[in-house]
Amino acid sequence: MAAFDLLGSGFVAAFEFWAFMTIVVGLLVGVVAGALPGISFVNAMAMALPFTYVMEPTQSMLFLGGIYVGGVFGGSISAILINVPGTPASLPATWDGYPMTKRGEAKRALTISVTSSATGGLVSALVLAFLSAPFASFALKFSQPEFFAATFLGLASVIAIAKDRPVITMVSLLLGIVIGTVGVDPLYGQARFSFGVPEMESGIRFVVVMIGLFAIGEVVDLLATNRDLRPKKTDGKAIGASFRDILKVKGAIARGTGLGCLIGMIPGAGATPGAVIAYGIEKQVSKRGKDFGTGIDEGLAAPEAAKNATTGAAMVPLLTLGIPGSAATAIMLAAMMLHGVSPGPLLFIMDPTMVYTIFAAMIIANILMIFAGIGVAQLFSTLMKTPPAILGAFIIVLSVVGAFGVRNNIFDVYVCLAFGVLGWGMKRIGFPTAPLVLGVILGPLAERYFLTSMANAKQDWTVFFTRPISATILGLALIFILWSLAPNIKSLMVKKK
Amino acid sequence: MASGPTNQTSDQTSQAKGSNPLSLARILPIFVPTALLLAAVILPANMFQSDQTASKIGLGPAAWPDAMLEGMAFFSFLWIARDLWVLGDVRRKLTLSLPIEDTHYHFGKAISGLGLIICYGWLLPILGFALATALFIAIWCLSAGLRNLLVVIPVSLIGTTALMWLFMGLALMPLPRGSGAFDNLSIWLLRATGIY
Numbered sequence: 001m002a003a004f005d006l007l008g009s010g011f012v013a014a015f016e017f018w019a020f021m022t023i024v025v026g027l028l029v030g031v032v033a034g035a036l037p038g039i040s041f042v043n044a045m046a047m048a049l050p051f052t053y054v055m056e057p058t059q060s061m062l063f064l065g066g067i068y069v070g071g072v073f074g075g076s077i078s079a080i081l082i083n084v085p086g087t088p089a090s091l092p093a094t095w096d097g098y099p100m101t102k103r104g105e106a107k108r109a110l111t112i113s114v115t116s117s118a119t120g121g122l123v124s125a126l127v128l129a130f131l132s133a134p135f136a137s138f139a140l141k142f143s144q145p146e147f148f149a150a151t152f153l154g155l156a157s158v159i160a161i162a163k164d165r166p167v168i169t170m171v172s173l174l175l176g177i178v179i180g181t182v183g184v185d186p187l188y189g190q191a192r193f194s195f196g197v198p199e200m201e202s203g204i205r206f207v208v209v210m211i212g213l214f215a216i217g218e219v220v221d222l223l224a225t226n227r228d229l230r231p232k233k234t235d236g237k238a239i240g241a242s243f244r245d246i247l248k249v250k251g252a253i254a255r256g257t258g259l260g261c262l263i264g265m266i267p268g269a270g271a272t273p274g275a276v277i278a279y280g281i282e283k284q285v286s287k288r289g290k291d292f293g294t295g296i297d298e299g300l301a302a303p304e305a306a307k308n309a310t311t312g313a314a315m316v317p318l319l320t321l322g323i324p325g326s327a328a329t330a331i332m333l334a335a336m337m338l339h340g341v342s343p344g345p346l347l348f349i350m351d352p353t354m355v356y357t358i359f360a361a362m363i364i365a366n367i368l369m370i371f372a373g374i375g376v377a378q379l380f381s382t383l384m385k386t387p388p389a390i391l392g393a394f395i396i397v398l399s400v401v402g403a404f405g406v407r408n409n410i411f412d413v414y415v416c417l418a419f420g421v422l423g424w425g426m427k428r429i430g431f432p433t434a435p436l437v438l439g440v441i442l443g444p445l446a447e448r449y450f451l452t453s454m455a456n457a458k459q460d461w462t463v464f465f466t467r468p469i470s471a472t473i474l475g476l477a478l479i480f481i482l483w484s485l486a487p488n489i490k491s492l493m494v495k496k497k
Numbered sequence: 498m499a500s501g502p503t504n505q506t507s508d509q510t511s512q513a514k515g516s517n518p519l520s521l522a523r524i525l526p527i528f529v530p531t532a533l534l535l536a537a538v539i540l541p542a543n544m545f546q547s548d549q550t551a552s553k554i555g556l557g558p559a560a561w562p563d564a565m566l567e568g569m570a571f572f573s574f575l576w577i578a579r580d581l582w583v584l585g586d587v588r589r590k591l592t593l594s595l596p597i598e599d600t601h602y603h604f605g606k607a608i609s610g611l612g613l614i615i616c617y618g619w620l621l622p623i624l625g626f627a628l629a630t631a632l633f634i635a636i637w638c639l640s641a642g643l644r645n646l647l648v649v650i651p652v653s654l655i656g657t658t659a660l661m662w663l664f665m666g667l668a669l670m671p672l673p674r675g676s677g678a679f680d681n682l683s684i685w686l687l688r689a690t691g692i693y
Contacts, residue, residue, distance in 0.1 A: 178569065185561075401672065413621060
């Protein structure tokens with residue numbers, strides 16, 4: 001009962017004029033920053049940090065929370081419209097969202113995306129409000145082996161998107177992981193694969209790879225095929241998603257939300273593995289799983305719900321234990337520290353109003369996101385009416401600026417262009433790019449968790465199997481791999497007979 | 498410059514040519530896994546610079562990339578083995594093939610587009626963001642078939658100014674200003690547009 005009362009007072013505080021406006025502004029900044037490839041909402045949060053100096057501690061959290069919620073969704077706008085994920089977590093949105101755009105159903109894809117994201121985020125915010133305490137004690141049991149197991153599960157989920165080609169998918173994934181090892185290693189400080197180029201020592205950033213592989217190849221294809229991405233109309237109206245369409249994917253949204261909440265509260269896991277695992281599981285569960293990748297509603301709804309469901313859940317370890325589970329929550333932690341607020345169990349006793357105002361703000365932000373998301377998506381959708389020649393030129397310039405902006409370094413532009421050529425070539429010969437990108441994103445995390453786990457356990461590899469949570473997650477990964485490969489194994493056995 | 502549209506996949510091409518299962522179009526895709534296998538074998542020896550030796554404490558910095566490269570070599574080998582088996586019969590499909598959707602693909606346009614993008618990246622630190630971007634947008638639009646100069650020139654100039662405002666003015670991103678005389682030109686442009 002006390003939680004309800006506190007949440008009620010949180011809503012009262014969050015609905016005060018300036019607090020509410022702060023959430024709205026943060027949300028809009030997040031959606032726009034997330035939608036611009038290479039800018040990313042994490043960069044927007046980092047840039048917004050100095051502005052929070054002049055704010056009250058609670059107001060600063062509302063601002064950053066708004067950017068966080070809006071940004072995680074915003075990445076899907078560019079993923080759906082131009083096949084360039086604004087954030088890594090929006091990668092699965094390109095697999096089924098962009099094919100819908102190619103069919104002239106951009107508005108429909110965006111409606112499904114924003115509804116699923118808002119539902120996932122809303123449930124996650126409610127979880128944050130009512131289940132923080134028990135989840136926090138569970139998250140406390142996580143250490144490096146569990147983080148590795150969770151990342152491994154994310155990598156294993158790539159098998160689900162293999163489209164009957166597990167061998168080539170594995171080659172692509174491993175190539176991505178190898179690219180992720182370029183630069184100084186996380187434990188020993190020695191540079192690998194730098195080939196005497198000083199810039200290579202600081203590694204190859206996944207954002208640069210992602211922009212190059214997806215944006216440049218896509219724009220070149222746009223030029224070579226004279227493809228028209230303008231929304232198609234039937235009976236004078238653009239094809240949108242009705243309430244019935246949303247109801248049809250309620251199962252996918254529910255599964256994605258549940259998974260997102262669970263994965264989000266694991267520190268270090270975050271939205272990307274959440275979205276990819278949700279996509280993989282949905283592909284197995286859905287009756288239309290075989291058609292995933294061609295613009296299927298469930299293939300878009302499940303990862304979209306999952307990635308926003310990680311937002312509230314990721315704040316559970318931050319607020320209850322003071323452990324930031326992602327770059328975004330680390331910036332929020334920094335903002336709290338700047339204002340002299342120390343997150344942790346004591347915060348719930350010392351300043352419950354602040355905590356519950358943040359909870360209320362997360363709930364409000366997710367509801368407002370439907371309107372903000374549709375508004376911004378409408379704006380971006382209007383941009384799609386631009387002639388492909390102009391659209392292509394600006395996508396390239398934005399991609400180059402995005403790559404440069406990662407470290408304000410021209411070398412990243414060259415790397416981006418090299419991956420652009422590689423991505424185009426890979427697409428031409430049918431070599432899958434998505435596993436490679438996933439390898440570059442999750443590979444460095446897996447390596448860090450693996451090496452630190454091994455170092456802590458004095459190089460005893462059984463540590464991953466003797467710890468119950470780690471062993472369970474790895475067991476789940478194995479079951480998931482076998483489940484995904486079952487149709488291939490069956491077809492092989494039928495051929496032999 | 499633009500080549501004619503192609504509507505055949507590599508498999509279809511070889512099938513159309515008749516019964517020869519070892520035609521160039523069928524053999525070419527095997528070069529990809531072969532190159533990856535070779536890379537996986539060669540790269541471990543070139544992981545560190547010649548004056549460095551890997552740390553011997555614990556697993557060492559080479560353990561993870563070595564394991565991944567071994568995995569890549571294994572799966573590349575499986576890929577080659579499968580494709581060699583495929584080559585024995587023209588009815589079997591190779592692992593790699595062109596996407597079916599590409600019925601009218603102008604390779605000439607694609608190659609010229611890639612060249613233009615690479616030139617843009619190369620000229621960026623020489624000409625500076627403003628000049629290189631304005632030129633790139635104009636040339637790209639023209640090469641993509643937008644021939645109306647009354648549209649191309651304003652789009653190029655207004656677009657570049659808007660991007661400069663957004664990234665150099667608002668986000669304070671230190672985008673390249675160019676070298677020598679182009680640096681002075683960029684500074685003049687930035688002052689003229691009120692960004693500096």
